[in-house]
Amino acid sequence: MEKLIFLGFMVISSLSLAIFPRGYASQTDPLYSENDESWFHDLSHGHHKTAKLHFYVQDLLKGENQTVHEVARAEITSNSATSFGSVRVLDNPMTAGPDINSTPVGRFQGLVTSADLEILSFVMNINFVFTAGRFRGSTISISGMNQVMSDRRELPVIGGTGAFRFARGYVITTTYSADMEKGYNVLEYTIYVNYGDEFSMGSCDHANI
Numbered sequence: 001m002e003k004l005i006f007l008g009f010m011v012i013s014s015l016s017l018a019i020f021p022r023g024y025a026s027q028t029d030p031l032y033s034e035n036d037e038s039w040f041h042d043l044s045h046g047h048h049k050t051a052k053l054h055f056y057v058q059d060l061l062k063g064e065n066q067t068v069h070e071v072a073r074a075e076i077t078s079n080s081a082t083s084f085g086s087v088r089v090l091d092n093p094m095t096a097g098p099d100i101n102s103t104p105v106g107r108f109q110g111l112v113t114s115a116d117l118e119i120l121s122f123v124m125n126i127n128f129v130f131t132a133g134r135f136r137g138s139t140i141s142i143s144g145m146n147q148v149m150s151d152r153r154e155l156p157v158i159g160g161t162g163a164f165r166f167a168r169g170y171v172i173t174t175t176y177s178a179d180m181e182k183g184y185n186v187l188e189y190t191i192y193v194n195y196g197d198e199f200s201m202g203s204c205d206h207a208n209i
């Protein structure tokens with residue numbers, strides 16, 4: 001029964017996001033909301049802590065609020081159709097809804113390297129730094145390949161800190177919107193993660209360092 005209610009909740013919350021993204025955003029504190037955890041779904045059962053986190057990443061390539069900056073390029077980069085060799089560092093807002101003014105849930109920080117000579121594909125080394133709700137201060141790290149012209153991209157979760165210690169899982173990302181002229185993209189991210197800090201320190205006792 002609990003499961004049914006929970007499933008119902010998930011369906012309703014994802015429907016409301018899809019149909020009323022603006023309404024959803026305006027119902028919440030635009031700056032910070034401790035209670036809005038609709039972007040987080042606890043799927044734990046038994047000893048296993050499992051969660052699904054769904055949110056949007058605001059990618060600002062130009063203008064006064066630019067969050068993505070190129071820090072290096074190669075001699076080939078300007079003449080490469082895929083900007084091969086370009087390395088960018090970014091600190092993008094993560095929001096509960098697609099609207100940039102919807103509830104902030106964290107920052108998307110790291111390095112993105114253009115690393116394919118033929119197709120548009122990036123190596124992503126990213127930390128999701130959560131700033132809202134019970135996961136404030138915890139992080140999840142991903143490292144993987146992102147072929148941005150594909151509809152759905154999968155990247156591995158390689159670890160986490162705080163509540164997400166021992167995180168393992170994967171991320172699915174899709175492009176929600178892309179505006180080349182404005183240099184403004186919105187990316188949709190869903191993280192499926194197993195985690196937990198049940199670490200036996202006992203096994204370290206005899207490691208006399």
Ligand SMILES: *[C@@H]1O[C@H](CO)[C@@H](O)[C@H](O)[C@H]1NC(C)=O
Nearest residue numbers: 060062063064065066100101
């Ligand atoms: C930049 O951010 C500020 C503060 O959030 C906002 O008022 C302003 O409209 C933004 N500028 C642009 C060009 O979006």
